[in-house]
Amino acid sequence: MSNFILYKEDIDRLNKVMAKLLASASATFVLLVHKDGNLLTHQGFTRSFDTTALAALAAGSYAATRAIAQLIGENEFTVLFHKGKTDSIHISLVDEDTIMVLVFDDRTNQGMIRVESERASQDIRTILDDVRKNEFTDLETATGSKPTHA
């Protein structure tokens, strides 16, 4: 069991990809959530939302759906879609530990969201592969940036 260690460079890389996704898909906001329920980072108009609870609930929803998938012989569903009257949620699997939650409204469409989120997922997957190689540094001396030691 390894912990998830994020540095400023990782967050910046993730945010850049997610901001690009928001712009290209015209979504409202996007969350990157660990399957445990931890919010890793987010982009967009999230200030008035409880993103922590949203992340936990989305992870719970995904976990429940995964259990449903296994009941019918699938390993897991890679995409969840909840449609609302104006705002909808698109939850997609990024890698084995991470899901991405995209919230969008009626100014875009689901097809665009799916295409763009899949494109962004590939970039995020690459970044998360690098994140898993991160090592712990002393909290006391940590500056937020990735240490440059050999």
Added chain:
Amino acid sequence: MASINYHTREISCKIVYYGPGLSGKTTNLQIIHRKVPKENKSEMVSLATETDRTLFFDFLPLDLGSIKGFATKFQLYTVPGQVYYNATRKLVLRGVDGVVFVADSQRDKMPENLESLKNLEENLREYGIELRTTPFVLQYNKRDLPGIFTVEEMNAQINFYGVPAYEAQAHQGVGVFTTLKAIGKVVIDTFNTKYSSRQTSRRPEPASSTPPAPMPTIPPPPAPVGLHMPPPPAPIAAPESHGSRSGFIPPMPPRPVGPPPAPQPLRPTPPPAVLPPPVAPAPAWPAAAAIPSGSFAPPPPAAPQPIQPRPMTPPQMPTPIPPPPQSAGVQSALVGGYGMDLPPAAPPPAQSIPTLSTTGFAPPPPPAAGVNPIPGLQSSYFQPPQPQQQAPAAPIPAAPRPNAPTFRKGRLDGTMDAKELEEEIARMERELHNALPPVNPPAAAPSVMPPPAAAPAPAARPSEPFQFNPPVNADPAFSDAFLSPEEIRQFQQNSHDYPTQRLPMNPGNGQA
């Protein structure tokens, strides 16, 4: 699985309250949610049935102080207790960092306790986690009911691993925070152990196999009332690196595969020489109930200590940790958002950009040399409670394009520079969501801060284990005492007012 974010300086941990149905797991979270100051918590989310039974989980994010300037964000979950909800129970356990087992003390509930404990161990094992190596405390709830087991009997029957156990009357608020502090301490100690060893192994200095020396100046605090520890199974020296400095429980040493080293008891216990040899293997579950109580060596027949309102432990405030040199924006965010361990800082410049979550939309403003330009990613509940932030004295400058109606959620306007864009986003967001209520400055925060004058300058601070300094030690709101009769009446009458997502379904639990 703890998550460490060096950028936002947060450490996230997941605590799960486990136990049989109707043992009081949700009540624990409700009491915590009720009593914790606003700046330390967010809304509690409860996925419950129409009959107020937990269907999926309850969720309460909580800030419990800091470690070396890193905010510790605990996410408290409960599971549905009924037997037939095992599928959802298992889902909630994913990535757990610590477990609180809430046991029902009533005699006729012991089979359910044992079944739930067995189920916990099975479910953890499916994630490759062993209960004996996981931070784990027990809570013996409903101590006010008639027909309950004594603490010694409870210890003998379900405390297989010699973990800290606490009495509680959750619906009256007794024992709830003691348990919370205990699991928080154990989780942080485990974190401490894990990463202290890594740091030691990476240092070029000769690595000592012994843990680093404890802080010598702070004596261990008095034992909390209601703590009942099983005696240690073997005379094991107290682990020095985990001296109980922060105020609540005996330390949880790292549990190797060998005999579980019991925490140092806070009560006088019989000499360890009379104790039986340690119980090394996990108990065989089918025979768990039949394990002779003598093998667990329950404590001497001390009369059950009546639970009384406990005088608040005086705060053991360690030496304040100086914040690392950062820009004013970062500094203000730390003080406001995580600053339980930091002295009050000067207010931020009036023109500083508030903390934004939208920095990815535009190139950040040109940073000064060595300065982090992004104040940090903030959850909405985690806004830095700066008194000046909501003050109208620092208005957003007149928008250069006041009539830009097309700029709404998700639309980018390329004619703005970065600063204008940030301001526009902030303004639009306020309008869209009816001008968010201003964030009140924390009322209790200054009271838990040490007087700056009394703080000696930490000039040459040796490398030390992480200090866990939860505000729960200092804030009376976290004290573990009886609720007043009026509070109990309000709680019982209004407990259904918690933000609960009532699901219009009947899970078939036999209650109509």
